[in-house]
Amino acid sequence: MLRARLHRSTPFRLALAFGLLFILGFLISGLITYQYLKRELMGSLDTSVTEMYAVTTSNYAPNDMEDLVAAIEAYGKHPTSDERVFSLVDPSGRRIAGNATVPLLPDGLASITAQEIGLPINTTFRVFSGSIGENHLTVGRSLSETDDFEDIALFSFAWVAVLTIAFAAVGGVLLAHRAQRRLDGVVETMVDISNGRMQARIPLSGRRDDIDLLSIQINDALERLSRLVESMRQVSADIAHDLKTPLNRLKMTIQDAMSRNEQGEPIEDLLADALGESDQINATFEALLRISQIEAGGRKARFRPVDLLDLMTEIVEVYADVAEDNGQSLTFAAPPAGTWLVSGDRELLTQLFVNLIENAINHCQPDTRINLSLTAAESILIATVRDTGPGIPEAERAKVFRRLYRLDKSRSTPGSGLGLSLVRAIADLHGADITLADNERGLMVSLSLARAKPVAQ
Structure with a gap:
């Protein structure tokens, strides 16, 4: 069998699609985070600049510029003055104090480049301007620290994105390869089945995941198919022989x-x-x-609630005389009246119990006691047919349900060997479990059916 190429396989395409969606989601969330961080940094810088302006203007008193000029000159000579701007100009734009000459700006916050204020560095300043008497004061801080922090964040985000893409790609390929290998196991099993190797089954990983659950269902279907094929083969051989x-x-x-x-x-x-x-x-x-x-399974469409107690009572009433004429006794240990409903086809269930009773009557000697009983266990009803006849050897019990199979001691009696095959088919249609066991002396056939809920009138 030619294996499907990995890049054309469904698991790989699903892994690729989910990987791309994950990466896209990561990029979008990263971009939103970066923009939010940038906005917060700018907000923090604006707050700092506004506070710097307030502190600087606190040195001004009306008609007294000396303290203000001294403070601005001191601030301008601070070691970090290249990251800060202090400018006090008169109405004509001539600098009175400060480390830069800032042109007249509207009151409030603004952004201005270093070249616009005559500084020899390549950066942008965030400044706050306002009037001080007849003069104009501007203070500001450089965006270099903010830009550096943004660069670090962007660089880190880029590396995380690259690693995420790499892990997503490698993980997607590995997961796709593992899933594809399991799907190849399914395909190989189906090819084996199509080539006649009916014993082939899909291997299970033991993790009970969705592929395992699907494989279990397929294996169950293959098991039923294998039994059906074997049954058909056996039927063909039995028909030819019998x-x-x-x-x-x-x-x-x-x-x-x-x-x-x-x-x-x-x-x-x-x-x-x-x-x-x-x-x-x-x-x-x-x-x-x-x-x-x-x-x-076509008869399932005719399933209705069936009162098993009523059905068994009617059958025993009809066949009690037949058993008596054959020198045998047929009794029914009826349970107390109540709800004894199962979901099924009444005609087929009647055929099932008739076959079991006729089987006991035809294959048991006179003086045989045949007894029917009905009991309940949790959500199931158990119907039992017992007799005191010769019974069936344990080694033969699995074979008697085969079509046309007859015990050696039964070949002299009338019949086709299909009675119990019909019983098994009806039981399987109703999802019932049927077992054969010893009855101390004789055979006990037990039928377990799911209890049905009463139908609302």
């Missing part, structure tokens, strides 16, 4: 009838035998067809 004898008998009967007819002898008894053989063969095929129809 119908060969009645067909040969039918052929010999017809040949005897033709020979008698040529000799002028009566042939009515031979024709009756031939008709009986053909009816038996036709009944076998009808039973096989009925089992196939039940296994197809």
